[in-house]
Amino acid sequence: MKEFGGQIGDFDEIINRVGTHSDKWDSMETNYGVSPERGLAMWVADMDFRPPQCATDAIKRMCDHGIYGYFGDDADYKSSIIWWMKECHQWNVKPEWIFSTNGLVNGTALCVQAFTEKDDAIVLFTPVYHAFARVIEAADRKVTECPLVIENGRYVFDFDAYEKLLTGKETMLILCSPHNPGGTVWLRQELEELADFAIKHNLKIVSDEIHHDLIMPGQLHIPMAEVKKDISDRLIMMTAPTKTFNIAGCHTGNVIIEDEKLRATFAKTMKATGTSANAFGLHMTEAVYSPDGAYWVAALMRYIDENARIFDEGINEIEGAQSMGLQATYLSWVDFTETGLSPMYIAERIQDVAEIAASHGTTFGKGGENFMRFNIGMPRARLEDAVQRLHKAFA
Numbered sequence: 001m002k003e004f005g006g007q008i009g010d011f012d013e014i015i016n017r018v019g020t021h022s023d024k025w026d027s028m029e030t031n032y033g034v035s036p037e038r039g040l041a042m043w044v045a046d047m048d049f050r051p052p053q054c055a056t057d058a059i060k061r062m063c064d065h066g067i068y069g070y071f072g073d074d075a076d077y078k079s080s081i082i083w084w085m086k087e088c089h090q091w092n093v094k095p096e097w098i099f100s101t102n103g104l105v106n107g108t109a110l111c112v113q114a115f116t117e118k119d120d121a122i123v124l125f126t127p128v129y130h131a132f133a134r135v136i137e138a139a140d141r142k143v144t145e146c147p148l149v150i151e152n153g154r155y156v157f158d159f160d161a162y163e164k165l166l167t168g169k170e171t172m173l174i175l176c177s178p179h180n181p182g183g184t185v186w187l188r189q190e191l192e193e194l195a196d197f198a199i200k201h202n203l204k205i206v207s208d209e210i211h212h213d214l215i216m217p218g219q220l221h222i223p224m225a226e227v228k229k230d231i232s233d234r235l236i237m238m239t240a241p242t243k244t245f246n247i248a249g250c251h252t253g254n255v256i257i258e259d260e261k262l263r264a265t266f267a268k269t270m271k272a273t274g275t276s277a278n279a280f281g282l283h284m285t286e287a288v289y290s291p292d293g294a295y296w297v298a299a300l301m302r303y304i305d306e307n308a309r310i311f312d313e314g315i316n317e318i319e320g321a322q323s324m325g326l327q328a329t330y331l332s333w334v335d336f337t338e339t340g341l342s343p344m345y346i347a348e349r350i351q352d353v354a355e356i357a358a359s360h361g362t363t364f365g366k367g368g369e370n371f372m373r374f375n376i377g378m379p380r381a382r383l384e385d386a387v388q389r390l391h392k393a394f395a
């Protein structure tokens, strides 16, 4: 990512989120039996950091004005998205390609409605973000699970194996790029092979790139739209500022479609479902897609990179535990297979002894069974506490 000047956050600040309607902290006892007062929340994918000042200032300006009406005149908002994609991802977007949704789970659901029929199957490369399967199944479509393979400590596709898994009912694939969980940044060649696979089987490609800014120093994210294959008539891109800037509660996202025909179909589904974005999300997006925002993210990723180094070093000292080196995201993916312990026993040690709420690998589909996912988007002192707790729990 390009370097800009500006203000950075105090990522070391410990902010108490208990009792603030935080899903991550205020639902952990119900979901994992871990007390928010004594325990650590490392599950839901939001961070315990304040967003950049420009995001908060945008909300303050709204509060100072004091009227919270519908959002209109979206030229500056769209310009900020175009600027961000160009500056940070070398991707040229046109204003008419952009649709604003209520986040990207909503974006996924709209794509499923718009581009597939009841009983169609949708390819997921598992283990993968669990909401994809939830949305697909709730819409009476089927999931075709195509398991990823671990090679040299990162996930790779196995398209030869997938040929045998397809049922003939597949009409779409959903790509998670960078990948959650595992934090894989896909290589250009891998994305080209994926494009060939989609062309061969006539699949629409929905590319969820919500983690595209959370890239470790030295890694390069390639937008699917920039892959040199003839896929624009089947490609739907999805991005959002919410993971990047820790503003997930404003539930906003962008579905970006170059192809006119696909756009018309998607626009109809937006109308049919009465989808329109909320003003808070749009005001914040416009503020963070800026040089100030870019500067803040670069500093954030340096901090996350060091968190990942500390967490990996600590986790890998536990006999049989192996974390996947993150190329992107703040979601550490830990393989407990070699401990020889059952997934249920592992989860119990983590929840009941370490008092940490972490995501169970089974929820991410085939291949995730022996894993746990830990959100390391937290102040360093808390992260070091987490490592110590895990050491004690597995001593």
Ligand SMILES: Cc1ncc(COP(=O)(O)O)c(C=O)c1O
Pocket (backbone or CB within 6 Å): 045, 102, 103, 104, 105, 106, 129, 176, 180, 208, 210, 211, 240, 242, 248, 251, 252, 253
């Ligand atoms: C790949 C992916 N897509 C979408 C989401 C959630 O998107 P939203 O909050 O915009 O619905 C997440 C959250 O973790 C995610 O990891």
